[in-house]
Amino acid sequence: MLYREAGQFRTSYAEDQQIFPIRQDRIAITAFLLVAFIAVPLVANEYWLKAILIPFLIFSLAALGLNILTGYAGQLSLGTAGFMAVGAFAAYNFELRLEWMPILLSWILGGLAAALVGILFGLPSLRIKGFYLAVATLAAQFFIVWALTKFPWFSNYSSSGVITAGKIEILGYVFDSPIEKYLLVLTIVVLMALAAKNMVRSETGRAWMAVRDMDVAAEVVGIRMMHTKLLAFAVSSFYCGVAGALYAYAYIGTVEPEGFNLDLSFRILFMIIIGGVGSILGSFLGAAFIILFPIFLNAYADPFAHALGIDLPPGMTSNLELMIFGALIIFFLAVEPHGLARLWQIAKEKLRLWPFPH
Amino acid sequence: MQFFLEVLIGGLLSGVMYSLVALGFVLIFKASGVFNFAQGALVFLAALTTVGLMERGAPGWITGLIAVILLALAFFAVKPRKGAVAARPDWRKAAVLGGIAVASLFIIGKPLPFWVAVAVTLVFMVGVGVATERIVLRPLVNQPPITLFMATIGLTFFLEGLAQAMWGANVRGLDIGIPDEPIPWLMERYDIQVSSFDLAGAGIAAVLVAALALFFNKTRIGRALRAVADDHQAALAVGIPLKQIWAIVWAAAGFVALVAGLLWGARNGVQFALTFVALKALPVLILGGFESIAGAIVGGLIIGASEKLAEVYIGPMVGGGIESWFAYVVALLFLLVRPEGLFGEKHIDRV
Amino acid sequence: MTAQRQTGEPVLVVKDVSLSFGGVRALSNVSFDVREHEIRAIIGPNGAGKSSMLNVINGVYHPQVGTVTYRGVSRHRVNPHDAAAQGIARTFQNIALFKGMTVLDNIMTGRNLKTRTSFVEQAIWIGRARREELEQRRKVEEVIDFLEIQHVRKTPVGRLPYGLQKRVELARALAAEPSLLLLDEPMAGMNIEEKQDMCRFILDVNEQFGTTIVLIEHDMGVVMDLSDRVVVLDYGKMLADGTPDEVRANQAVIDAYLGVKH
Ligand SMILES: Nc1ncnc2c1ncn2[C@@H]1O[C@H](COP(=O)(O)OP(=O)(O)OP(=O)(O)O)[C@@H](O)[C@H]1O
Ligand SMILES: [Mg+2]
Numbered sequence: 001m002l003y004r005e006a007g008q009f010r011t012s013y014a015e016d017q018q019i020f021p022i023r024q025d026r027i028a029i030t031a032f033l034l035v036a037f038i039a040v041p042l043v044a045n046e047y048w049l050k051a052i053l054i055p056f057l058i059f060s061l062a063a064l065g066l067n068i069l070t071g072y073a074g075q076l077s078l079g080t081a082g083f084m085a086v087g088a089f090a091a092y093n094f095e096l097r098l099e100w101m102p103i104l105l106s107w108i109l110g111g112l113a114a115a116l117v118g119i120l121f122g123l124p125s126l127r128i129k130g131f132y133l134a135v136a137t138l139a140a141q142f143f144i145v146w147a148l149t150k151f152p153w154f155s156n157y158s159s160s161g162v163i164t165a166g167k168i169e170i171l172g173y174v175f176d177s178p179i180e181k182y183l184l185v186l187t188i189v190v191l192m193a194l195a196a197k198n199m200v201r202s203e204t205g206r207a208w209m210a211v212r213d214m215d216v217a218a219e220v221v222g223i224r225m226m227h228t229k230l231l232a233f234a235v236s237s238f239y240c241g242v243a244g245a246l247y248a249y250a251y252i253g254t255v256e257p258e259g260f261n262l263d264l265s266f267r268i269l270f271m272i273i274i275g276g277v278g279s280i281l282g283s284f285l286g287a288a289f290i291i292l293f294p295i296f297l298n299a300y301a302d303p304f305a306h307a308l309g310i311d312l313p314p315g316m317t318s319n320l321e322l323m324i325f326g327a328l329i330i331f332f333l334a335v336e337p338h339g340l341a342r343l344w345q346i347a348k349e350k351l352r353l354w355p356f357p358h
Numbered sequence: 359m360q361f362f363l364e365v366l367i368g369g370l371l372s373g374v375m376y377s378l379v380a381l382g383f384v385l386i387f388k389a390s391g392v393f394n395f396a397q398g399a400l401v402f403l404a405a406l407t408t409v410g411l412m413e414r415g416a417p418g419w420i421t422g423l424i425a426v427i428l429l430a431l432a433f434f435a436v437k438p439r440k441g442a443v444a445a446r447p448d449w450r451k452a453a454v455l456g457g458i459a460v461a462s463l464f465i466i467g468k469p470l471p472f473w474v475a476v477a478v479t480l481v482f483m484v485g486v487g488v489a490t491e492r493i494v495l496r497p498l499v500n501q502p503p504i505t506l507f508m509a510t511i512g513l514t515f516f517l518e519g520l521a522q523a524m525w526g527a528n529v530r531g532l533d534i535g536i537p538d539e540p541i542p543w544l545m546e547r548y549d550i551q552v553s554s555f556d557l558a559g560a561g562i563a564a565v566l567v568a569a570l571a572l573f574f575n576k577t578r579i580g581r582a583l584r585a586v587a588d589d590h591q592a593a594l595a596v597g598i599p600l601k602q603i604w605a606i607v608w609a610a611a612g613f614v615a616l617v618a619g620l621l622w623g624a625r626n627g628v629q630f631a632l633t634f635v636a637l638k639a640l641p642v643l644i645l646g647g648f649e650s651i652a653g654a655i656v657g658g659l660i661i662g663a664s665e666k667l668a669e670v671y672i673g674p675m676v677g678g679g680i681e682s683w684f685a686y687v688v689a690l691l692f693l694l695v696r697p698e699g700l701f702g703e704k705h706i707d708r709v
Numbered sequence: 710m711t712a713q714r715q716t717g718e719p720v721l722v723v724k725d726v727s728l729s730f731g732g733v734r735a736l737s738n739v740s741f742d743v744r745e746h747e748i749r750a751i752i753g754p755n756g757a758g759k760s761s762m763l764n765v766i767n768g769v770y771h772p773q774v775g776t777v778t779y780r781g782v783s784r785h786r787v788n789p790h791d792a793a794a795q796g797i798a799r800t801f802q803n804i805a806l807f808k809g810m811t812v813l814d815n816i817m818t819g820r821n822l823k824t825r826t827s828f829v830e831q832a833i834w835i836g837r838a839r840r841e842e843l844e845q846r847r848k849v850e851e852v853i854d855f856l857e858i859q860h861v862r863k864t865p866v867g868r869l870p871y872g873l874q875k876r877v878e879l880a881r882a883l884a885a886e887p888s889l890l891l892l893d894e895p896m897a898g899m900n901i902e903e904k905q906d907m908c909r910f911i912l913d914v915n916e917q918f919g920t921t922i923v924l925i926e927h928d929m930g931v932v933m934d935l936s937d938r939v940v941v942l943d944y945g946k947m948l949a950d951g952t953p954d955e956v957r958a959n960q961a962v963i964d965a966y967l968g969v970k971h
Binding site: 076123124127128130131132134135136138139142143145146149150151216217266269270273313315316319320321322323324325326327328329330333334335337 | 393493494497498501503504505507508509511512513514515516517518519520522523526527637640641643644676677678679680682683686687689690693694697707709
């Protein structure tokens with residue numbers, strides 16, 4: 001009975017339309033935010049913040065972006081990392097070339113630049129679908145990385161396109177410790193996740209899902225195909241672009257275009273497949289899984305093999321990682337296409353009855 | 359002019375090799391409607407396996423594992439099952455599986471000569487193809503095409519991991535005995551440099567394509583395959599064993615991957631980058647359509663030629679390296695004009 | 710027993726429409742009109758081109774020849790969005806609901822043209838966007854009450870039985886407050902009771918909201934009961950056009966359609 005809805009009557013549509021209509025969900029979210037904003041900074045050490053929590057948040061944001069496009073609007077993209085790269089390099093250039101530019105604004109502009117590029121590469125989606133479109137987004141992936149490498153202007157004439165992000169200073173306050181960066185990223189990610197949740201539960205999101213589920217019927221009810229699809233590309237790329245800017249500024253500092261390669265795009269795709277296609281929560285769960293799993297594997301694969309009396313050759317764990325990710329993707333697609341988010345929901349439904357199943 | 363011809367011919371010849379990879383995609387797409395992203399990983403796996411076998415023979419632990427699995431399968435093929443009325447012990451299957459299992463133990467750790475390595479790789483690739491059909495695609499049957507596509511991306515990661523787990527990640531050379539020199543008489547007569555390797559590779563690819571076309575059109579299995587491609591339900595209704603057909607197709611795709619892997623591996627070295635070469639087959643398919651063998655060939659030629667010409671004539675203006683994306687942009691522009699591909703038919707969604 | 714209904718001027722005029730797919734002629738030279746407030750039936754054997762006709766009216770298919778005029782706006786190529794914006798809504802022969810969404814969300818999509826707020830306002834969800842969403846919800850609840858589907862509001866549509874899905878599709882069309890409703894075999898595959906319900910809903914929509922209705926239906930009893938006038942198609946050609954009684958007495962119709970099918 002831990003998760004009981006009974007007795008919570010919603011007496012108006014306003015109550016029913018709340019972001020989290022079930023009280024336990026509201027409590028859980030509040031608790032979670034309290035932990036994230038207060039408890040984590042108190043207890044987490046530098047390694048956790050720098051190597052796990054900050055990238056986790058940034059990749060969650062990118063996964064959220066991809067999920068808007070693929071999970072909600074049904075347009076498969078293999079160019080996520082390319083859009084992140086646009087965000088990172090655009091933010092860098094705004095910072096570099098316009099002295100007065102506040103850092104937050106340059107991140108937003110980075111996102112907007114990515115949105116523009118997203119719209120450009122989303123244009124083919126008006127005529128093609130499915131894996132044809134996937135191939136088109138591959139073009140974005142390769143073209144963007146090539147352009148950023150080949151035109152030295154983007155990286156201020158540094159060698160092989162490497163850029164080094166400046167410091168983060170907002171209203172005279174410098175965010176340089178991991179805790180400060182973590183809190184800043186957390187705030188941005190929470191706000192953007194909230195905005196995404198709001199979009200997907202209102203007209204915008206319904207139009208995306210309608211186009212995803214049955215495009216002909218969507219047009220017939222009056223949904224404008226071009227506007228809806230391109231908006232999905234724009235919003236999605238905006239999220240990815242901001243994630244890219246944060247990746248450069250708040251996470252690794254020095255980035256090169258090659259860092260945003262096809263492999264990264266695939267990893268973000270895997271995050272949403274494992275976490276849950278068409279689920280905001282799933283983007284976070286998937287990002288957590290894809291970030292934590294290799295760390296776990298690196299820490300335990302060798303000792304475990306040793307215990308069995310086997311010596312793993314160097315590089316073996318990364319091969320194992322590829323194999324396990326691949327197998328998991330197939331497993332989730334076959335067994336639970338809605339990913340970890342759906343498993344969580346099932347658990348919730350069980351808890352609703354627990355401990356007295358009817 | 360000579361220079362232009364040289365570039366054009368070089369482009370066309372490498373285009374044939376793209377066609378070869380594209381062919382693997384078309385085979386599977388025609389028979390099962392799956393867009394197999396993992397075709398590139400198959401190419402990589404095939405090339406690496408051949409080289410690895412030539413270098414140091416089969417790796418102990420994985421071969422042992424495979425042998426155990428095969429023996430288990432052989433056992434289950436003949437074990438009488440309770441309840442299953444129709445399932446008679448299949449001694450032939452058991453003998454084949456058991457035979458392969460035992461034979462595989464003999465090649466552990468022994469470097470093999472080229473042709474033996476190729477033969478062993480072929481058996482292995484057919485096994486991988488059949489296993490993929492069984493383990494990956496069958497549980498996903500009736501899912502939307504895009505789900506199947508994503509599953510094959512997962513398969514790509516798995517196979518790439520497997521290939522490197524078995525053989526390591528170093529770049530290796532592969533010599534298949536065809537020299538890579540300009541053909542003398544073309545040099546003398548027309549002053550055009552065309553690599554003998556490219557020509558031979560294109561020749562091999564052409565033979566393979568012709569063989570596959572014959573297979574599709576003349577054999578019973580090939581015709582059944584085409585029936586399956588046209589209409590799955592109808593094919594089932596007239597008693598075509600779908601599952602067997604799919605297994606055959608995946609095996610054939612494994613074979614095509616092997617040939618492509620050997621040619622590309624010999625050309626560029628056997629390395630991870632091979633998987634990217636295979637990605638080039640995607641724009642080829644967009645041009646030619648996913649269902650047409652002729653389309654794969656023509657698309658390959660167009661992509662190969664335009665890519666080389668662009669690299670030579672447009673490349674210098676923008677700093678080079680445009681080969682990485684040019685093919686995609688050509689395909690994209692083409693899609694905007696003719697979404698159904700070169701050979702595809704226009705069709706309007708029914709409601 | 711034709712319905713006694715006050716019908717007005719023609720609002721929809723289909724003129725000389727011809728449509729073919731490759732070699733298949735789905736429609737040739739079809740012309741008819743639909744009057745304000747009328748219930749107009751299109752009948753004909755399988756493959757006669759009935760669905761294609763509806764698809765032409767709201768722009769899903771584009772005819773090679775001919776025009777469709779709705780409330781004074783004449784078009785050769787209709788675009789589905791413009792048709793919807795002019796107040797044309799429809800249901801489909803093979804249910805075309807949005808499978809991944811709940812009943813409520815499916816019906817809410819019907820109101821997308823009434824949305825005024827931008828996606829940015831919706832993302833922030835304060836003030837106007839929130840008020841608008843609640844307003845839409847209120848309107849949708851009226852439709853839900855009207856069609857008596859309150860109990861399945863939050864159910865994913867895919868889990869509903871066929872008959873209910875058809876009703877949800879009608880709800881989605883009604884949510885748009887259409888002036889012209891196109892129904893493609895709304896009662897196909899239903900049992901007697903469900904059919905009666907659906908007939909009642911169609912009549913109620915016509916009477917209470919004054920909606921003009923074009924209806925494809927195979928059940929002749931239903932057609933005779935509901936419709937004011939009937940168009941008969943056969944192999945894409947107009948066979949007859951008139952009141953149910955006239956059509957029933959038409960020899961060509963009896964030969965081609967009634968004689969064969971019933
Ligand atoms: N999108 C399409 N592509 C190709 N042919 C089509 C398409 N839509 C309809 N047709 C063809 O047009 C003809 C008329 O089809 P339509 O669906 O309009 O018939 P119908 O009268 O609605 O039949 P039914 O009673 O079976 O629904 C048929 O021969 C059909 O095969
Ligand atoms: Mg029809």
